[in-house]
Amino acid sequence: MGQSRRSHARSRKLIGLTAALAVGLLLSSSTGFRGASAFTFPSPLRLLIVTGGHDFEEAAFFRVFDEMNGITWTHASFGHGAEQKLELENSGAYDVAVFYDMHQDQEPHSREWLQVLEKGKPTVFLHHALGSYVKWEDYGEIVGGRANFGRDVVKWAPHTTFQHDVSFRVHIADRNHPITEGLQDFEILDETYNHFAVNPGVHVLLTTDHPTSETVIGWTHHYKRSPIVYLQLGHGPSAYNNPNFRTLVARSIRWAAAELRK
């Protein structure tokens, strides 16, 4: 009797543990995090996705965000409302800004946007956003690095080269960071950039040793009160549909949002 009660109690405990594990797995798959508690948000994160100044395959790109758990998103492009969304008085409408633009004109929004960043706005820059505002010296301080795909000669960015359709290996440089925790090195078919500037103070997450690429291709840092992530990956559908790319983007958004709340 005693024996059977004990085993009953043990099996109940086992069931409890299994259920907890299942919930944990569910949580980790929905958030992309193993240590999900630090990144649990009371309601979906509201993203503002900013584009303009560079073409991309829109349907496939936005599908990445359609299929991302725990977020809602709106899209604005420069010349069609993005400038207004970056004004201080409108910046409360989104929790995280994701830039996938290569816009060059600082006016009329850059002063207001700087105020938003000084106050603190979690921000993720993807791929060609490294090459925005070539003539704006401070832009590199915001992103943590910069590229120059244009013909202008500027002292803060070398002339950047690019190579399409490169299959290369991405190395996880920091396996303990919440964005990269548990990820293994992976292959991706994507565009590489070479000869771009990376600020010395950034926290390096991703590197590659492919000869057509700069070594450091992903990092975090802070600009004023704003947590910032830059991921060089993300030219087109072969990257958008890579599960590692999707995990990195989702975790970058959640890390930046959580980092601001610390």
Ligand SMILES: [Zn+2]
């Ligand atoms: Zn590209």
